[in-house]
Amino acid sequence: MELLSKRRICKMVVPKFRLFDKNKGNIIDSSKIMNINFENKSIMVLNKILEEDNFTQKDYSEHTFKNxxxxxxxxxxxxxxxxxxxxxxxxxxxxDEVINVRIFWDEKHALFMFESKKYNENELLAELVEDNTYPFEIIGNIYEDKELLDA
Structure with missing residues (x-):
């Protein structure tokens, strides 16, 4: 019985995604992604909601994985x-300084890492967060603000 009381309870995490539209060159927030179909390799995105009187109309668009x-x-x-x-x-x-790093998924080890271009090294994202020694904030993304990695 003692074993059961010490067991950790893990929450199931629902994957959350956002996307970068290669054609328009912009990020689409996760709240606008209505459906991801991995079989058909397509995503349904909510563009806007039109409301008039008691009538609501939603405008959707479909994106393929190649775009x-x-x-x-x-x-x-x-x-x-x-x-x-x-x-x-x-x-x-x-x-001593502020270092800009990019977040990426490491397929081989199945975990998130960060890369420092300045020091040419990769580290576990979990270590940065768990250590809590160095504050960090999002300043952009690699699709819209790539130049920040050179700073």
Whole structure:
């Protein structure tokens, strides 16, 4: 019985995604993604909601995987309580400097990592968050703000 009382209870996490539209060059927020069909390789996106009197009309568009980049949430938040997604660029405040890093999914090890272009190294994202020594915040993403990685 003692074993049961010490067992950790894990919550099931529902994957959350946002996307980058290659044709329009913009990020589409996760709240606008209505359906992801991995079999047909397409995504249904809510463009806008039109409301008149007692009538509501929703405008949707379908995107194919070849025209978008799908980015998964890490389930973590920055110092401003903003959700961190794959492809985000974070400014990490160390004792000596601010380092810009990119968040990416490591297929081989099945985990999120961050890459420092300045120091040419990759580290586990979980270590940055668990350590809690260095504050970090989202300053952009690799699709709209790639130049931030050179700073």
């Amino acid at each position: 978008i980049v799908l980015m998964q949430s890490t389930g973590l938040k920055d110092k401003n309580d903003k959700e961190i997604f794959e492809g985000d660029i974070l400014a990490v405040e160390t004792d």
